[in-house]
Amino acid sequence: MSPDPFGPGMSLCLTCGLCCDGTLFRKVPLEPKEGERLGARVRLSEEDGSLCQPCRALSARRCGVYDDRPSVCRRFRCLALEQLEKGQLTEDEAHELVGEALARRRALAEVMGFDDEVHALTLARAQVAAGLLEGAALTALERLSRTLFFLNLTTTPG
Numbered sequence: 001m002s003p004d005p006f007g008p009g010m011s012l013c014l015t016c017g018l019c020c021d022g023t024l025f026r027k028v029p030l031e032p033k034e035g036e037r038l039g040a041r042v043r044l045s046e047e048d049g050s051l052c053q054p055c056r057a058l059s060a061r062r063c064g065v066y067d068d069r070p071s072v073c074r075r076f077r078c079l080a081l082e083q084l085e086k087g088q089l090t091e092d093e094a095h096e097l098v099g100e101a102l103a104r105r106r107a108l109a110e111v112m113g114f115d116d117e118v119h120a121l122t123l124a125r126a127q128v129a130a131g132l133l134e135g136a137a138l139t140a141l142e143r144l145s146r147t148l149f150f151l152n153l154t155t156t157p158g
């Protein structure tokens with residue numbers, strides 16, 4: 001991969017988006033007044049004012065409120081990004097991990113018969129919680145979950 005003019009990880013984040021698209025998180029806690037500041041540019045939970053995922057500001061893996069993004073988003077680093085920034089992973093290795101997660105999410109959607117991968121994941125999570133997911137879909141969700149667990153092993157929003 002070519003050197004990243006925006007610093008280590010920006011190209012990784014621009015190929016990933018899993019922290020913003022509803023794959024890693026369902027809700028993201030906000031600091032007081034951040035929701036008010038962001039307004040209609042994002043979708044907030046009516047029950048607790050947290051940022052609902054997928055984030056409405058995400059478009060083509062780019063943040064539409066990047067310069068004004070919430071503090072939790074500024075601080076968040078998935079394990080792949082953290083290790084890339086520390087030199088513990090090469091950029092190619094980090095991209096490979098993200099690619100694996102995206103491929104496993106795509107495989108889950110295909111098994112479930114959906115084009116929308118995040119919708120398939122949301123449905124699969126609900127079905128597994130209700131004890132209704134089985135067979136190839138359950139196996140695909142388990143494989144994806146293991147990969148996502150690694151990506152988010154040591155860090156969470158907030």
